[in-house]
Amino acid sequence: MKSIYLIRHCSASGQEPDAELTDEGQQQAQGLAEFLSQEDIERIISSPFTRAVQSIEPFRVQKELELTLDMRLTERVLSKQPLDDWLEKLESSFSDMNQVIGEGESSHKAQERIVEVINEIKDGPDDRVAVVTHGNLLSLLLNYVDSRFGFREWQSLSNPDVYLITANREEPLSVTRLWKS
Template sequence: MILTNVCLVRHAHSVYTTDELDRGLSKQGFKDAEKVSDLLSGLDADAIISSPYNRAIQTVQGIAKKNKKAIIINEDLRERLLSPEKTADFNRLIHKVWENPSFYVEGGESNEVAQRRGIAAFQTVLSNFHGGNIVIGTHGNIMTLIMNYFDAQYDFKFWQTLSMPNIYQLTFDQDQLINVHRIWGDREQS
């Protein structure tokens, strides 16, 4: 049995702006990104991959530096687009997309569409780095949708418990998920 370990790292806290691509980490986010690097320092990472969003990249930069690896940017690991416009009632909309996986607002992504995009990227990573240790810097919704594909217990309620940052290690035998281990996270620890 050749195992592949993937550490999904939800980005650390960022200062909210409408600029999804360039929004960076907050002061606390940078401190927490150092903790992420420390927690994963014993991992001999074969690849560090990230969403193109700055806050995800900044969260895994330290571990990339410690492993002397360049960060590979994967556009399809970006956060799901809930709506192209700022929504007046985020909570109502996020509940609705999780209640009805095919629901979307014009210009946004349904859970089904975002999950297909995330899983396609994730399966490519599993294939390209079979038997390796991979770190992926990503986002709460797309991370949950990826995990949900393999195990339905990772759902809206799970997403609500995620802190910034959060780290889950998923272990695969080929493309079969065999173990999930929380390395760091939940609201009480952040």
């Protein structure tokens, strides 16, 4: 049985790859470390975005674990151009998973890359792995596991947030929300 802890980053100062955690986000990262310390996590894989790395850093230091950065865990780019109606476009991307806006990434393509990471973990040697990512990408993975997870559920995600996926070769993935915001 594999336990995969899906972690959404803590509160950040923006959406840019180098956006850092806010003061509140730094406090949340300490709380996240305390929360995760009860789990016997063997490995951490994270988006290379600063806010994701900073979110898991207190836990990583506490447990003396190495951090593997994986570009496939970066946030989905809805559009490379600013959109005044980005929230409506994001909502529609949950019902039309192949929708592409300009040079953005479809929900389907983003979902494929995070599922690939999860499948590698399922087939890998570690039984308890933390995966640190971003809200939209996390929601697309949760949608893959449970198709009822959509836009409204994305809206209910917190910073941080923690879900547990349990997996074995014989059964479908199952997911449970662990974080109580």
